[in-house]
Amino acid sequence: MKRICLIAVLVTLPFGTQAQPVAEAILKSHIFPRFEALATASSDLANKAQESCAPASKELRGAYHAAFDAWVSASHLRFGPTERQDRAFALAFWPDSRGATPRTLAALIADKDPVATSADAYGDVSIAARGFYALEFLLFDDTLKAAGDPAYHCALVQTVSSDISNNASAILVDWTSRYAGIFLAPGPEGRYRSEEEVLQELLKALSTGLQFTSEARLGRPLGTFDRPRPNRAEARRSERSARHVALSLSSLQDLAIRLAGLDTALAADFSAKFAIAQNGLTALNDPVFKTGASLQTRIKVEVVQQNVDSIRSVVTQELGPTLGVAAGFNSLDGD
Amino acid sequence: MAPTRTAMTAIALALATPAFAASEESVLSTYADIAAANYEDSLITAQRLQSKITTLISAPSAEALTAARAAWLAARVPYQQTEVFRFGNAIVDDWEGKVNAWPLDEGLIDYVDASYGGPSDENELAALNVIANPTFALSGAQIDATRITPALLEETLQEADGVEANVATGYHAIEFLLWGQDLNGHGQGAGNRPWTDYAAGDACTNNNCDRRGEYLAAATELLISDLEYMAAAWGAEGEARQTLTADTQDGIASILTGMGSLSYGETAGERMRLGVMLNDPEEEHSCFADNTHNDHFYNGVGIQNVYLGSYIRVDGSVVTGPSLSDLVAETDAVLDTEMRTKLSAAVMALGQIKIAAEAGFAYDQMLERGNAAGEALIMGGVNGLIDQTRTIERLVSVLSAGEISIEGSDSLDDPDAVFH
Numbered sequence: 001m002k003r004i005c006l007i008a009v010l011v012t013l014p015f016g017t018q019a020q021p022v023a024e025a026i027l028k029s030h031i032f033p034r035f036e037a038l039a040t041a042s043s044d045l046a047n048k049a050q051e052s053c054a055p056a057s058k059e060l061r062g063a064y065h066a067a068f069d070a071w072v073s074a075s076h077l078r079f080g081p082t083e084r085q086d087r088a089f090a091l092a093f094w095p096d097s098r099g100a101t102p103r104t105l106a107a108l109i110a111d112k113d114p115v116a117t118s119a120d121a122y123g124d125v126s127i128a129a130r131g132f133y134a135l136e137f138l139l140f141d142d143t144l145k146a147a148g149d150p151a152y153h154c155a156l157v158q159t160v161s162s163d164i165s166n167n168a169s170a171i172l173v174d175w176t177s178r179y180a181g182i183f184l185a186p187g188p189e190g191r192y193r194s195e196e197e198v199l200q201e202l203l204k205a206l207s208t209g210l211q212f213t214s215e216a217r218l219g220r221p222l223g224t225f226d227r228p229r230p231n232r233a234e235a236r237r238s239e240r241s242a243r244h245v246a247l248s249l250s251s252l253q254d255l256a257i258r259l260a261g262l263d264t265a266l267a268a269d270f271s272a273k274f275a276i277a278q279n280g281l282t283a284l285n286d287p288v289f290k291t292g293a294s295l296q297t298r299i300k301v302e303v304v305q306q307n308v309d310s311i312r313s314v315v316t317q318e319l320g321p322t323l324g325v326a327a328g329f330n331s332l333d334g335d
Numbered sequence: 336m337a338p339t340r341t342a343m344t345a346i347a348l349a350l351a352t353p354a355f356a357a358s359e360e361s362v363l364s365t366y367a368d369i370a371a372a373n374y375e376d377s378l379i380t381a382q383r384l385q386s387k388i389t390t391l392i393s394a395p396s397a398e399a400l401t402a403a404r405a406a407w408l409a410a411r412v413p414y415q416q417t418e419v420f421r422f423g424n425a426i427v428d429d430w431e432g433k434v435n436a437w438p439l440d441e442g443l444i445d446y447v448d449a450s451y452g453g454p455s456d457e458n459e460l461a462a463l464n465v466i467a468n469p470t471f472a473l474s475g476a477q478i479d480a481t482r483i484t485p486a487l488l489e490e491t492l493q494e495a496d497g498v499e500a501n502v503a504t505g506y507h508a509i510e511f512l513l514w515g516q517d518l519n520g521h522g523q524g525a526g527n528r529p530w531t532d533y534a535a536g537d538a539c540t541n542n543n544c545d546r547r548g549e550y551l552a553a554a555t556e557l558l559i560s561d562l563e564y565m566a567a568a569w570g571a572e573g574e575a576r577q578t579l580t581a582d583t584q585d586g587i588a589s590i591l592t593g594m595g596s597l598s599y600g601e602t603a604g605e606r607m608r609l610g611v612m613l614n615d616p617e618e619e620h621s622c623f624a625d626n627t628h629n630d631h632f633y634n635g636v637g638i639q640n641v642y643l644g645s646y647i648r649v650d651g652s653v654v655t656g657p658s659l660s661d662l663v664a665e666t667d668a669v670l671d672t673e674m675r676t677k678l679s680a681a682v683m684a685l686g687q688i689k690i691a692a693e694a695g696f697a698y699d700q701m702l703e704r705g706n707a708a709g710e711a712l713i714m715g716g717v718n719g720l721i722d723q724t725r726t727i728e729r730l731v732s733v734l735s736a737g738e739i740s741i742e743g744s745d746s747l748d749d750p751d752a753v754f755h
Contacts, residue, residue: 098438098500100613126612193729232457329727
């Protein structure tokens with residue numbers, strides 16, 4: 001059904017003089033497919049949770065991994081529909097440097113808070129207890145996967161999964177029914193005043209995505225030379241840390257090459273640099289970056305991080321000027 | 336640039352009468368003058384705070400504690416306006432963590448309620464309690480804290496074990512020592528530390544009153560010396576001013592970087608929106624004193640100050656001169672109006688939070704799950720700040736299209752430069 005919606009919108013989009021080929025192609029071939037995949041996989045997750053809510057359920061865990069994959073592949077597209085009603089924050093609250101996710105989940109379970117019986121009501125709950133990172137605690141954390149009354153735990157798993165699906169679906173519908181039009185028709189009164197502002201949004205998504213992968217996904221478990229922090233690796237309980245780096249780089253590569261457009265030399269440079277980073281990650285063969293604690297392997301993680309940083313340099317120093325825009329401010333600009 | 340824009344600009348230019356003839360140099364000079372006055376005001380109000388704290392420690396009483404709290408609140412008014420000088424000026428960023436680091440694991444410093452918990456995965460020292468422990472182990476070494484000195488706080492405890500939440504110095508450490516933990520959850524009321532936490536002899540509550548006073552005096556002394564350093568750095572021959580004015584293009588970029596980063600990533604994101612989304616009363620910038628509404632409001636005022644080139648000092652006098660606003664108006668008066676309108680709207684939205692909070696609707700309450708009125712108030716401020724950031728980004732393009740070339744500036748094109 002969602003597929004039908006999407007096609008209908010594409011037909012009615014103002015592909016005319018105002019729409020610009022690069023943004024339009026990125027919308028059709030990069031943005032839509034990712035949010036479509038997220039909605040489909042999340043809907044499957046919600047269904048699987050209804051069938052089996054046991055944390056050890058192979059089907060449930062499989063659906064969790066598939067939906068989380070889809071999110072990470074779309075997680076750099078943080079503008080417009082993802083930022084309405086805190087949707088993306090509610091799908092993915094991480095890093096959680098103050099331990100809010102386990103603390104909030106433990107309180108819900110201890111209180112048997114009735115809010116967990118309805119996915120709609122659950123939309124009011126702290127983002128720390130919503131989304132993929134909360135579900136990971138409920139399915140994989142030694143303490144929280146077995147905490148509390150089994151019936152309540154089951155309801156919580158089902159509600160968190162349905163809430164994820166609701167959010168993923170809302171993002172897709174918002175993109176197809178509203179934001180695609182805004183994105184492709186910049187104008188003096190619009191969210192985007194000019195085509196340059198649309199490209200700037202995409203450049204910013206690319207640059208911020210690279211920054212997040214370097215500083216959070218790779219940087220947090222590395223910690224410092226004297227004090228590595230393997231417990232800070234992203235989604236380590238379900239052994240997804242390195243997988244997230246690979247998935248995000250793959251998506252960011254796709255976006256970078258599409259933005260480079262007709263500049264084939266720049267596109268080739270991106271392909272080569274992303275391949276180096278991915279190969280380094282594969283060679284590391286360490287799903288949760290535990291090796292950051294040992295000297296010899298730590299260097300290999302740092303090299304992957306430097307590879308990602310060098311891609312970001314190309315984005316700001318070459319791709320930005322090619323497109324005629326600067327990256328602007330992003331949410332990582334604070335401390 | 337589109338032809339329509341050019342036509343509009345031409346009309347607007349004909350109508351515009353800038354208050355000052357602005358050159359880039361004069362704009363930078365006004366900005367540095369405001370910074371100097373604003374940090375000097377922060378110092379003056381911190382010295383007043385120090386005198387009240389000296390009284391509290393030497394002659395403890397309920398009145399002395401109340402007077403010290405009032406002086407802390409007054410000291411925050413100028414300081415929060417200076418935060419717009421962060422992000423664009425490396426010298427401020429390198430220094431800022433010493434005076435305004437947040438959030439903190441306050442159990443590092445003093446006693447806490449049982450609900451606080453103990454050491455966490457992220458911070459083994461979260462419940463160290465230096466005031467109760469004259470000696471303790473830190474990263475394998477034995478620390479002698481029998482005397483609590485500025486050096487101990489600055490060199491040993493601040494960010495101990497590489498954890499940012501180990502905040503031993505600055506406004507928020509002092510705030511905790513004056514108010515104590517706010518144990519009211521989402522209810523009304525701030526921290527309620529008794530004045531007898533500083534009393535002598537048998538009147539002393541919660542033990543170690545002398546060490547608590549020693550800590551408070553040391554933290555205040557450090558705050559003063561840190562503010563002296565920054566006020567001097569913006570003086571006529573100061574390092575911050577010289578760096579800013581060394582290259583006019585980079586200088587203008589520094590102003591815009593500070594305005595945009597404080598608006599967006601810092602205040603709208605980390606400090607405001609996150610708290611609403613987490614429904615967590617600990618996510619208050621001044622969670623002990625319940626002064627968060629003022630923190631946000633004066634951030635907004637500070638951003639407006641540097642754009643308009645006008646700052647009202649704590650003695651009521653005004654520092655003013657050629658401004659970024661004048662500079663933008665010369666090129667694109669429509670955009671200048673848009674910027675001024677959005678800055679006013681954001682300050683008004685932040686002011687609405689302040690109005691409600693001062694009338695008794697505490698910021699804690701606004702953060703509670705399902706509190707739609709509170710969420711609407713806070714998100715009004717967030718949206719105002721995000722909206723003005725978009726226009727700040729437009730200023731970057733306009734100023735770079737004219738004589739100033741901001742493209743290529745580290746602070747705007749290299750997120751790293753902003754990030755540190």
